[in-house]
Amino acid sequence: xxxxxxxxxxxxxxxxxxxxxxxxxxxxxxxxxxxxxxxxxxxxxx
Amino acid sequence: xxxxxxxxxxxxxxxxxxxxxxxxxxxxxxxxxxxxxxxxxxxxxxxxxxxxxxxxxxxxxxxxxxxxxxxxxxxxxxxxxxxxxxxxxxxxxxxxxxxxxxxxxxxxxxxxxxxxxxxxxxxxxxxxxxxxxxxxxxxxxxxxxxxxxxxxxxxxxxxxxxxxxxxxxxxxxxxxxxxxxxxxxxxxxxxxxxxxxxxxxxxxxxxxxxxxxxxxxxxxxxxxxxxxxxxxxxxxxxxxxxxxxxxxxxxxxxxxxxxxxxxxxxxxxxxxxxxxxxxxxxxxxxxxxxxxxxxxxxxxxxxxxxxxxxxxxxxxxxxxxxxxxxxxxxxxxxxxxxxxxxxxxxxxxxxxxxxxxxxxxxxxxxxxxxxxxxxxxxxxxxxxxxxxxxxxxxxxxxxxxxxxxxxxxxxxxxxxxxxxxxxxxxxxxxxxxxxxxxxxxxxxxxxxxxxxxxxxx
Numbered sequence: 447x448x449x450x451x452x453x454x455x456x457x458x459x460x461x462x463x464x465x466x467x468x469x470x471x472x473x474x475x476x477x478x479x480x481x482x483x484x485x486x487x488x489x490x491x492x
Numbered sequence: 493x494x495x496x497x498x499x500x501x502x503x504x505x506x507x508x509x510x511x512x513x514x515x516x517x518x519x520x521x522x523x524x525x526x527x528x529x530x531x532x533x534x535x536x537x538x539x540x541x542x543x544x545x546x547x548x549x550x551x552x553x554x555x556x557x558x559x560x561x562x563x564x565x566x567x568x569x570x571x572x573x574x575x576x577x578x579x580x581x582x583x584x585x586x587x588x589x590x591x592x593x594x595x596x597x598x599x600x601x602x603x604x605x606x607x608x609x610x611x612x613x614x615x616x617x618x619x620x621x622x623x624x625x626x627x628x629x630x631x632x633x634x635x636x637x638x639x640x641x642x643x644x645x646x647x648x649x650x651x652x653x654x655x656x657x658x659x660x661x662x663x664x665x666x667x668x669x670x671x672x673x674x675x676x677x678x679x680x681x682x683x684x685x686x687x688x689x690x691x692x693x694x695x696x697x698x699x700x701x702x703x704x705x706x707x708x709x710x711x712x713x714x715x716x717x718x719x720x721x722x723x724x725x726x727x728x729x730x731x732x733x734x735x736x737x738x739x740x741x742x743x744x745x746x747x748x749x750x751x752x753x754x755x756x757x758x759x760x761x762x763x764x765x766x767x768x769x770x771x772x773x774x775x776x777x778x779x780x781x782x783x784x785x786x787x788x789x790x791x792x793x794x795x796x797x798x799x800x801x802x803x804x805x806x807x808x809x810x811x812x813x814x815x816x817x818x819x820x821x822x823x824x825x826x827x828x829x830x831x832x833x834x835x836x837x838x839x840x841x842x843x844x845x846x847x848x849x850x851x852x853x854x855x856x857x858x859x860x861x862x863x864x865x866x867x868x869x870x871x872x873x874x875x876x877x878x879x880x881x882x883x884x885x886x887x888x889x890x891x892x893x894x895x896x897x898x899x900x901x902x903x904x905x906x907x908x909x910x911x912x913x914x915x916x917x918x919x920x921x922x923x924x925x926x927x928x929x930x931x932x933x934x935x936x937x938x939x940x941x942x943x944x945x946x947x948x949x
Contacts, residue, residue, distance in 0.1 A: 464832070482903070
C-alpha cells in the first residue's frame with residue numbers, strides 16, 4: 447500500500463549544475479519586503 | 493533534519509538538506525517521526541499495534557522510508573557550510589538595480605517605510621543622465637551575467653515617466669552590443685496610470701507591481717492623497733484595466749497588511765472579486781512603536797489568514813478559477829539551486845539601490861539610512877562601500893545561530909537583511925516575528941502542493 451507520495455525528486459546534486467546566477471533577484475519580483483523559495487531556476491539551456 | 497507537520501489535513505515531511513518533500517498517511521507520519529530514535533523491529537511492532545495493520549504492511553512502510561534515506565531524500569545530512577565559505581570568496585557581480593527615479597509621491601501613505609517617498613531626505617527626481625550612468629554602471633559591473641534587472645521604484649516612479657522611458661530606451665540600445673538582456677519592473681501606486689503607461693509597460697515591463705491594500709476602507713485608511721482623500725476609487729478602475737491589458741505578462745496586485753487588518757484574507761477576497769488573479773500581500777515594515785506595527789496578538793490572526801488563503805487557493809484550483817499568491821509559488825522540482833539558497837536575495841552584493849542623485853545603497857530599504865551609502869554610479873563603489881559589501885556577503889542562514897535548528901533556512905536563506913537590521917541593529921540579525929510568519933507561509937504553500945499531488949493521484 448502506498449503510504450508516501452513524494453512531491454519531488456536533491457540540493458546536493460544542484461551543486462553540479464547550479465551557481466550560474468541568471469535567476470531573478472528575489473526582491474525584484476513582487477514583495478519588496480519579506481524576501482528565495484519562490485524563485486525559479488533560469489539557467490540557460492545548453 | 494526532517495520537519496514533520498500537519499496542515500489542512502495533510503501530513504507532510506520536509507527534508508531540509510535535500511529539499512525533498514513527502515506527503516504521508518498517518519502510518520507513515522508516525523513511522524517517520526519515530527524512525528531515527530527507534531530500533532526497526534520495535535518500530536514495525538509499534539506501527540502494527542497502534543494502527544491495527546498487518547506486520548508485513550508495517551514492514552513495507554518502514555522499507556519505503558529506508559529507501560528514501562538511502563536515496564538521500566529523508567534524514568539527509570547538511571553538508572553545505574563549506575560551500576558558503578567558497579561562495580563568499582567569489583568577487584560579487586551586480587546584476588540588479590532598484591532605480592529610485594522619484595523621491596516624491598502623489599500619495600501620502602501614513603505607513604510608508606520611505607517617509608512618503610522622500611526617504612528621510614528632500615524631494616527629488618532622477619535625471620536621465622543619472623539613470624543612463626546607472627545602466628552603464630550595471631553593464632560594467634555585471635561580469636558574465638546575461639539577465640540584468642532594473643526596477644523603477646520610488647516614491648512614485650510614474651511622476652518621472654519620461655525619464656523612465658528614456659532610461660529603458662537607452663538600456664535596450666546597449667543590449668545587443670553587450671550581450672545582455674534587461675528585465676524591467678515597475679512598482680506603482682496607480683494614480684498616474686493611463687493608456688500611455690499601459691501601452692509602454694506592456695511593451696517593456698516584464699512585471700508590474702500595483703499597490704492596493706484590498707478593502708476600500710482598509711486601503712483608504714493609509715493610502716491617501718495629500719489632501720486626505722482615499723485612493724481606492726481612483727486606482728481600482730485603472731488597475732483593472734492595466735491587469736486585463738497585461739494578458740500573459742506578469743503583474744502583481746501587492747497589498748500591505750498592518751495591525752489594523754491582520755484579517756487580510758478579507759482583502760484578498762476583495763482583490764479576487766475585482767478580477768485580479770496575481771496577488772501578493774505583505775506585512776507592514778514599521779518600527780515597533782508605530783500604531784500600525786503588527787503585535788504578538790496579531791500573529792495567530794495573521795497565521796490563520798495564511799491557512800484560509802491556502803484553502804481558498806485549493807478550492808479555486810479545483811473549480812477552474814486558479815489564482816497566484818506570490819509566496820505560495822513553489823517550484824519543488826526545479827527551484828533555486830543550493831548556491832542561490834545560500835546567497836539569498838543578493839542585497840548589498842548583487843542587488844543595489846540607486847537614489848535620484850546616483851548614490852548607491854544595499855537595497856531600497858536602506859536608502860537614506862546613515863552608514864549605508866556605498867558610493868555612487870559615477871565614481872563606483874567607495875572604500876566604505878566595500879566594507880558594506882563584506883558585511884552583506886556574510887548574511888546567510890549559516891552565519892546566524894538562530895537558523896541552525898530551523899527547517900526553513902534553505903527556503904529563506906536567513907531572511908531579509910533590512911528586517912534583521914530594523915529589529916536587532918545588525919544586518920545579520922534575525923527578525924524572529926518575520927521568521928514565524930515565513931515558516932507558517934511555507935507550511936501553507938507546501939500544503940497547497942500536497943493537495944495538488946493527492947488530488948492528481
